[in-house]
Amino acid sequence: MAELKSPTIGWIGTGVMGQSMAGRLLQAEYNVNVFTRTSAKAQELLELGAGWKNSVKSLAEESDVIITMVGYPSDVEEVYFGEDGLLQNAPEGTYIIDMTTSSPELAVKIDQEANKRSIHVLDAPVSGGDIGAKQGTLSIMVGGEESVFHDVRFLFDLLGSQNVLQGPAGSGQFTKMCNQIAIASNMMGVSESLVYAEAAGLDPNTVLESISGGAAGSWSLSNLTPRVIKGDLEPGFYVKHFIKDMKIAIESAEKMELDLPGLKLAKQLYDQISSDGYANSGTQALYKYYK
Template identity: 50%
Template sequence: MKKIGFIGIGVMGSAMALNLMKKGFEVSVYTRTKSKADKLISQGAQWCGSVGECARNKDAVITIVGYPKDVEEVYFGENGIIENAKEGSYIIDMTTTSPKLSERIFEAAAAKGLKALDAPVSGGDIGAEKGTLAIMVGGRKEDFDACADIFGAMGTNIRYEGKAGSGQHVKMANQIAIAGTVCGVAEAVSYAKVMGVDVNIMLDTISSGAAGSWQMSNNGPKMASGDYAPGFFIKHFIKDMKIADEEALSKGLSLTVLEDVCAKFKELESKGMGDLGTQAIIEYYKK
């Protein structure tokens, strides 16, 4: 497979598409705001004027957009991916979205002779730039295997999780774990500050022990310095947490830590902070 259509050129998508190009894939791109794709176009990506155009005559089509409603918009309808992708091509949604929507896409794609995979990612903007994303894939195992080179261009921890929707369920578990961790790091930073401890020394000290985590190593220093540039938007994290909570509640499972963290982030969003990075949760604890 050589020809890739890539839809969604945001914080993550731009770096992911560039890594595909570096590995020799011929990448065509579409995003609602063309200027976001200027860097990729200048480096050889082909611009497409619509979703349908980007999907046509490609070996694989990759999407990473914002919300479930955006996923639905690009996959369904007359100008959507399912109606325009060539028979036998692979359609790979790397958005974090509803597992039920991933199952629906899988079934609609199969009816058209297409091979659908749900493949959400973790690793933030840093992982996207370095090509070290964790990629969690649901769908048919043979389709996952066929796309190994595509996934390998963007990530290093690439796992087949099971049937359609399974990639999304694993990503929900990832977001549930992050929710508690990012707030735990924010509370540790807040505690050190009010106690007059040097926050950066504190982070260096405890990050190599049992308290260590990606959130502590990467977002802890940003919290300490007030760097809220988004590697992952608060508004998108809220979306993910809401999906996870809805899925859990549908099975009678109550996730009280997740719900508490989501409420904290919603409070920040209500104050106009939805476009900041998740490390801005430290603002919740400021006196």
């Protein structure tokens, strides 16, 4: 659409990944408005040229495309609904993309309310961690109308390398749950493999060289295991947020009458390391459970 050739983009949420993603839009010379509850967290983006808005309401009123990437479903509710929320204050025709990993049911609720107001919305959670956010190689899983997806595809292509429309509203969130379910059990395997190698007296780096290119290969093995070996537990994705995602997936599975024992076990282990003080570490901190 003509008005989206050079849109003003509103960005809400400047966490580990959100800051890098918004930074990529600034580097591509888009006008970006930023709001976050703690203004200091937006300082780096402001230094890159972003404009500061002091409320969700003012950002909504002055942006053509709004992207949200906040922490929890409760944060999404707060940003989208209410007198000062996005849906109440964005003009007709605004495009709003929620890239938070949230509940499929909430994505549908947002879509239904947006339709009443002639606002275009997509749920578009991502995978790829801080590395993918910095490099623009995220996997973006999208739910919503096909025409809306194609209207903003040019933005997805700046942020990700695997950008797929999965179906109607909520489908992006359902797909992200599939992603998190697969990662949950994989992280147990990656951690157990590493502690086994150490117990056997092997060099973990040499073991990784052999197994990462074979049948055991995975993104987590290739990208997170080297961090563990170096003692680096800094978050590419927080333990506390992964626990949130697993909780959503378990609740969603139960509604579909599915029993996912691997996912439930992974959540138990992550709950344990969270209580041991690793809630703000990266998901590779699961290794500490085994040590």
